[in-house]
Ligand code: AMP
């Protein structure tokens with residue numbers, strides 16, 4: 001049967017999902033708050049709507065006779081869009097509001113790990129009172145990560161000893177209006193992501209990816225939604241072993257076993273530390289940018305996976321091309337603190353050459369495409385090695401030019417990859 005798939009969300013991640021759906025030959029319909037020109041070109045129709053309004057998503061799904069839905073971002077999951085689509089008889093690949101708490105409520109996430117004895121949980125405490133949290137910061141022997149309980153777009157965490165001092169962390173808590181926070185042991189090591197596709201009690205895992213959250217080259221500056229990411233030709237990354245990768249997969253397996261009825265993507269953010277693999281967080285969706293590393297090298301038909309999930313079948317085994325990927329986001333000048341919108345985007349899917357181009361937050365006007373105040377577009381190189389993939393991504397960025405844009409050119413370059421390897425060797429006492 002030919003499927004009609006509704007995609008919810010309009011960022012770079014969703015452009016990658018849209019391409020996977022279109023490549024599988026399904027009919028694609030898309031809805032998002034912003035009009036993503038790349039998704040719009042692939043879709044039979046693109047509807048602008050508030051994706052946190054479950055009824056709006058259901059009405060659109062029904063109007064296009066969708067047989068499946070994929071939800072890209074976390075906000076619609078938190079708003080119960082998957083619940084509403086399922087209730088309306090449109091199977092949504094994405095967890096219900098209650099299961100999405102693994103991402104949307106960091107206190108729930110940590111307590112869940114403790115209750116089910118999921119390996120890799122850092123030492124933590126949860127607080128509903130700012131002064132009690134500040135007292136804990138004063139008394140704790142060691143550095144802490146300060147994490148607001150709710151969604152903050154990856155920008156709410158402050159790490160003592162890395163980004164802030166103890167005093168600054170307390171001032172941050174007192175100035176903010178967060179009513180619930182988690183304080184947890186600071187994890188030191190190298191971060192990596194492993195995403196699993198989950199349905200019917202089983203999971204299928206994808207290759208590890210490393211995101212770069214800091215805004216500036218050399219991992220300086222404020223945290224962002226992610227400036228770019230890379231993956232290697234195998235399942236692991238150059239700074240980790242296959243055994244480290246399997247340790248992360250075991251954490252995801254234990255989590256899926258403990259979660260009742262979870263479906264969609266389970267995203268594990270891990271820290272490879274001197275004491276092994278620890279969990280930084282879980283997300284209830286593909287990563288952005290990580291989806292742009294993963295989906296372009298996946299051979300398995302994405303829509304077959306969705307249909308198997310819906311039909312209660314075992315998910316097909318995933319197969320990946322043995323190729324490395326490097327993804328670099330172009331963001332507006334001043335992002336993330338004082339972004340300046342309105343720069344023309346001088347690249348499109350054709351002029352990107354050998355690289356893949358994924359649009360994110362852009363504004364399509366009669367005379368062209370312009371940046372907004374969020375990440376604008378990403379280029380992805382795919383090749384046998386990280387170095388070749390990096391150079392393909394850079395060739396595309398040269399076409400795009402630099403006017404009004406900023407890029408972390410260091411992502412995927414040999415010296416930063418080597419620094420990661422050295423860091424882990426140092427932690428392991430090598
Ligand atoms: P999150 O919003 O949970 O993704 O956190 C954003 C970033 O904060 C992570 O990618 C890490 O770089 C950092 N972070 C979060 N928790 C910890 C922790 N326990 N130790 C060190 N860094 C952390």
Ligand code: GLY
Nearest residue numbers: 211226287288289
């Ligand atoms: N790349 C981080 C995230 O998607 O949350």
